[in-house]
Amino acid sequence: MYKGGRIIAGLLLFACLALMPFLINIGKAAAKPSPQVNTPFIQQLTTQTCVESAAFMKTEHMQLLNQWRDAALRDGKTVYVNSQGQSFPISLENSCLKCHSNPQQFCNTCHTYAAVKPYCWDCHNQGGTRQ
Amino acid sequence: MKILYPLLGVLALVLLAYAGVAGAHLNVLFGIVVPYLAFLLFLVGFMVRVITWGRSPVPFRIPTTCGQQKSLPWIKQNRLENPSSALGVVGRMALEVLLFRSLFRNLKTEKRGDRLAYGSAKWLWLGGLVFHWSFLIIVLRHLRLFMEPVPVLIMQLANLDSFLQIGVPLFYITDGLILAALTYLFLRRVLVPQIRYISLQADYFPLFLFLGIAASGVLMRYVWKVDIVAVKALTMSLVTLRPEVPLAIGAIFYIHLFLVSAVFAYFPLSKLMHMGGVFLSPTRNMINNSRSVRHLNPWNYPVQVHTYEAYEAEFRAKMKKAGLPLETE
Numbered sequence: 394m395y396k397g398g399r400i401i402a403g404l405l406l407f408a409c410l411a412l413m414p415f416l417i418n419i420g421k422a423a424a425k426p427s428p429q430v431n432t433p434f435i436q437q438l439t440t441q442t443c444v445e446s447a448a449f450m451k452t453e454h455m456q457l458l459n460q461w462r463d464a465a466l467r468d469g470k471t472v473y474v475n476s477q478g479q480s481f482p483i484s485l486e487n488s489c490l491k492c493h494s495n496p497q498q499f500c501n502t503c504h505t506y507a508a509v510k511p512y513c514w515d516c517h518n519q520g521g522t523r524q
Numbered sequence: 525m526k527i528l529y530p531l532l533g534v535l536a537l538v539l540l541a542y543a544g545v546a547g548a549h550l551n552v553l554f555g556i557v558v559p560y561l562a563f564l565l566f567l568v569g570f571m572v573r574v575i576t577w578g579r580s581p582v583p584f585r586i587p588t589t590c591g592q593q594k595s596l597p598w599i600k601q602n603r604l605e606n607p608s609s610a611l612g613v614v615g616r617m618a619l620e621v622l623l624f625r626s627l628f629r630n631l632k633t634e635k636r637g638d639r640l641a642y643g644s645a646k647w648l649w650l651g652g653l654v655f656h657w658s659f660l661i662i663v664l665r666h667l668r669l670f671m672e673p674v675p676v677l678i679m680q681l682a683n684l685d686s687f688l689q690i691g692v693p694l695f696y697i698t699d700g701l702i703l704a705a706l707t708y709l710f711l712r713r714v715l716v717p718q719i720r721y722i723s724l725q726a727d728y729f730p731l732f733l734f735l736g737i738a739a740s741g742v743l744m745r746y747v748w749k750v751d752i753v754a755v756k757a758l759t760m761s762l763v764t765l766r767p768e769v770p771l772a773i774g775a776i777f778y779i780h781l782f783l784v785s786a787v788f789a790y791f792p793l794s795k796l797m798h799m800g801g802v803f804l805s806p807t808r809n810m811i812n813n814s815r816s817v818r819h820l821n822p823w824n825y826p827v828q829v830h831t832y833e834a835y836e837a838e839f840r841a842k843m844k845k846a847g848l849p850l851e852t853e
Contacts, residue, residue, distance in 0.1 A: 395822075400578040403803060404571055411567055414670035414763040423672065423760035426753060452749035459692040507752045508674035509693075510683060 426506040429498035444475050485517055530729035534736050541782035546775045554778045555770040562785035569792025574800045583821050587812045606812050613811050620808050655705035658698040669759040699742050706735050733787050740780040750774040
């Protein structure tokens with residue numbers, strides 16, 4: 394090879410970069426996040442369901458929260474009627490956080506895992522329900 | 525046909541992934557086996573091709589007339605375009621790889637009336653630059669699915685990319701840019717007659733593949749959302765070499781993953797190898813020192829020569845007899 398040393402060195406660098414995700418995870422076990430839903434309030438509920446189904450909430454909760462924000466702050470609408478016809482007050486701190494009073498163990502586990510930084514807490518208090 | 529077949533090819537890949545997962549439930553095949561195989565093909569194929577290229581000898585410097593070469597002390601040298609030092613070559617390569625310097629020289633030739641006119645043509649350079657940089661940022665952003673904990677730099681990159689705070693999930697600027705750039709690069713091949721004439725299936729196919737990947741990724745993020753935690757559980761299980769049977773993830777994810785796998789597998793066979801090839805550009809990666817250093821052809825074989833001195837010594841007597849002039853008596 395002509396100038397083989399440099400080409401091989403470049404290829405090794407390329408291989409290291411391409412294999413980086415594998416290399417930095419050597420010996421690590423992939424731990425999945427386990428969001429905690431057993432807060433005292435949820436344990437007292439007879440039917441432990443969120444405002445919508447779990448599958449819906451998993452993929453669409455950010456959209457729903459955005460709609461709630463627009464409804465409450467821009468349109469003055471404070472009641473959400475879900476797909477089952479049940480009504481809930483539109484409020485992050487008085488609806489969501491009433492049950493999920495443990496955002497550190499609930500919201501943050503998945504958000505940290507997926508490197509998502511929601512800007513809810515720019516305004517809202519993560520501590521729990523507002524008095 | 526040159527456009528239709530590549531398009532049908534990409535659509536077939538999409539349908540294959542969809543049928544394989546939604547119809548036949550081959551989640552293990554499309555989630556574990558195909559990505560591993562594609563990555564292996566990419567890595568090995570890439571190395572083999574670069575080593576094959578590296579075996580071609582490049583004994584001489586190829587000076588190009590992009591700038592004044594090193595000459596007399598009172599003539600100013602262009603150190604970046606015509607480097608005479610290794611550092612200058614590094615600078616020229618950086619300009620080429622990071623900013624596509626050669627493409628910036630792109631010219632447009634036109635007949636204006638009876639005259640031939642040359643003008644600057646920067647749109648291809650801009651479209652190419654936007655596409656490649658968006659692609660790089662998107663690839664780096666995806667590292668969040670392969671690392672736990674996610675490095676701060678990757679998170680900051682994603683924050684910067686989404687700082688417009690449009691919609692939820694936040695809109696990434698590079699998502700829009702890459703789709704716009706790919707659309708431009710495609711339309712350019714279709715609408716400019718000369719470029720349409722020289723475009724091949726191998727030009728359209730990667731374009732459609734990347735359009736498919738970008739479109740499926742955007743759809744997955746903003747429209748048909750998937751459980752991102754399940755996605756990361758799968759990707760992490762892949763890179764920790766403990767592949768797990770994937771949890772229920774929407775079919776759009778498998779379409780996205782299968783198209784990415786297709787790019788990985790296709791990469792070493794295609795023009796996409798310019799990723800490695802650009803570093804081997806002989807007019808860019810060598811110091812222009814042809815006038816100061818003598819470069820010998822390394823495969824010159826020893827030639828048997830019969831010098832005049834030896835010739836004269838051999839035939840001296842006969843030459844003297846014939847009255848021929850001799851250099852040494």
